[in-house]
Amino acid sequence: MRFILRRLGFYLVAFWLSITLNFLLPRLMPGDPVSRMLSRSQGQLDPSQIDSLRRLLGVDDRPWWEQYPEYLWRVLSGDLGISISRFPTPVTEVIGSQLPWTLLLGFTSLVIAVIIGNLLGILAAWRRGSVLDSFVPPLLIFLGSFPYFWLAMGLLYVFGIGLGWAPLSHAFSVGLQPSFSGVFISDVAAHLIMPALSIVFVSIGGWMLAMRNTMIGTNSEDYILMAEAKGLRPSRIMFAYASRNAMLPAVTNIGMSIGFIVGGALLTEVVFAYPGVGYQLMAAVQGLDYPLMQGMFLTITGAVLLANFLIDIIYVRLDPRVRVS
């Protein structure tokens, strides 16, 4: 219990630090949202209206030390303000309409990559020198080291344009109404396959190699020899003895990855025109949309910290050594 409380305290400090950085960093960038809007409009906005546009869009030009306490209070009370680049839509609504798709894409690809990657890693380490061990890791690393958008575009070209097996863009077919019908769900799944696959291809090699390497270490432990000597079934030794221990670093990685899912997959969204927070985040940064940027960074920070906290708790359960020390 004391362990968990101590971790909780640490996370609170980390949270405060990160929201303070979220507040400060965007304000250190040159320009302000309205002058950016103006320069993009190439003379279509009247410069004499700049000041009133600033007021209209709620651009706060007080010094930062006056804004900061108010910002902290608003964050704590859950009020993220109104987006400047999408005025008058509230930040929560902007994020809310995109986050579900980001989470769907992120979790699907993470779950697939983790399961397949770890299984391959376990098997490769268990049968060292086999075909699986010698050929698959280099192949996956090769795939993973492709420039990301290149791989995504290759997939899009081969399966989308060339073979016509997969839809080219968007999260579901245009003209369809979202509902819990079989038609809609299968349509969403069809649109999800390629974006998810492109992420899986890139990340799976890392999972496999990490698992394989820790597995090899665990395999040489005395308790594995002991288990073999007892005459346990190889599959039981592999999963219940070796991989349970080798799993620990992977669990940490999963926690990190869950947190980062919330940031969205910018390039996937751009290539497959998939809705999500990644592109919105880039647009917010470029347009200096402080409220939206802060809202998104806050969501990401919150998710990373929450995921890590959960992983810490799971760790306590998985690894008795943590409880003792």
Next chain:
Amino acid sequence: MISARTRGRRFAGALVATAAATTLLLAGCTADTSSSSQGGDGSGTMLTIPREDMGTFSRNFNPFSPNAAPMTQQAIYESLLIYNPADGSTVPWLAESWEASDDGLTLTFHLRDGVKWSDGEPFTATDVATTFALQQQIVEGSFPYVERVEATDDLTAVFTLSEPFSPGLFEVGQQIIVPDHVWADQADPDRFENPEPVGTGPYTEVSNFQTQSFDLLPNPNYWQPDKQQIAGVRMLAFAGNDGANLAAINGDVDWAPQFMPDIQTTYVDRDPEHRHYWFPPTGSMVNWQLNTTEEMFSDPEVRKALSLAIDREQIVDVGMAGYTIPADCSGLSGSYETWKDASLDGECGWIAFDPEEAGTMLDEAGYELGSDGTRTTPDGEPFAFDISVGSTSTDWLSVANIISQNLADIGVTATVNAPDWAAVTAGYEQGDFDSGIVWSDNAPTPYQYYRSLMSSETLKPVGEQTFSNYHRFSDEKADELIDAFAATSDEAEQHDIVNQLQQLYVDDAPVVPLFPGPEWGAYTDARFTGWPTEDNPYATLSTRSPTTVLVLTSLQPAA
């Protein structure tokens, strides 16, 4: 809202520009020319249009909002008149006619009879008065010259101006009009998201609004029912040019208003019978601006010499992929074609390519060529400066590189400085730059253009933020002419003044003009016909300009 090719699109598009080119080339190789069917919902053929700089849509149809959903100001709401930059004509729309009083202080619009809002209410002059009151309330400082707007009867709206201001006719005339019976009672009109808009436009009924697509169905009470030939307008959201281009290449969309590299091979050649593009040079004039507060650029002879040294043909062919034409003597973009002074043609000695003459002029100005092949300023410093341009605008970046090479040939060292656009713009605004590639103002009359180029009203000292006249130049003669232009509404007189301004521009060389920005537009007539073309320029192919509604009311389903 924006008719010129905007940098917003550049920001988004260039992120994976290389990748875009790759897929487009790949896509161009396949020979699949079958156009896939529309949407697949069988509800008649929708006119499908991509929006390439919005990954997702927000249901905001507030026409006063700078971020309203696409087509709010094009298909849902309409204006009193429409100015078409492609042929310089003015089309009466919600107003049938208008006139200015002799003193220029009153502007009277006679509204079209029989126009109804999409909810069946009649359109009257009260709507016009309310709209302007709202616009001035929401954005303080808009229409500063409009003192009040009155509805003298149902179909007559009278604008009283505080001073004669002739360019105001187009600004007032192209203001989007909203219904009084919906907007007058809005407590917070700037925050109203207007999810079910009531407009006079041809396609007003929002249907099936999703994060990445929505449909606009025909207005049941439109005043030109015979011109609502299409079943509806369908907008699709794309995060960047790539997706939108792919959809266009694949035949999923009918209209492609975004930038497409190598459009002939990647788009047109896949279905040459139906696919066409037309890039009229009606965007804003793209200039190479020299910071005239710097000693070396304060001499007009130096600015002219530098202009002579650059090869505009090469800039247009290589830098802009042949998508536009070189600037001419007037320094005016194609949208001001009717204002150009034909007698100036060939008169201006400095908008041509003549490196030898450039060298001679620099020698005379005191920037002499040293033995090492580089020039020095009269103070003995090396003649060297930066050319600023945003790194994401790959086309403008290569334009800057060509300029740099051209200048190296005459011994001038120009270094291309390409950080993020935000940093470049911040430098322009503060006057903290040597030279840079920049857009200019583009409005129905050249008033705004000359005002931002040569007027002392827009001139701010270095260090003070400004949003026009970045190059910080003014000329008293220009001030007089610009004021005289605003004061008269006599067209012949206006033309005479603009001719004088063109002559002044030729004498002063406030900036170095490069090329008029092209307005992208491509379409397929496989499903719809009646598109504007070079031979029939009744509108441009932009989907965000006031002329868009002209296209929407001209298209017909293909037989």
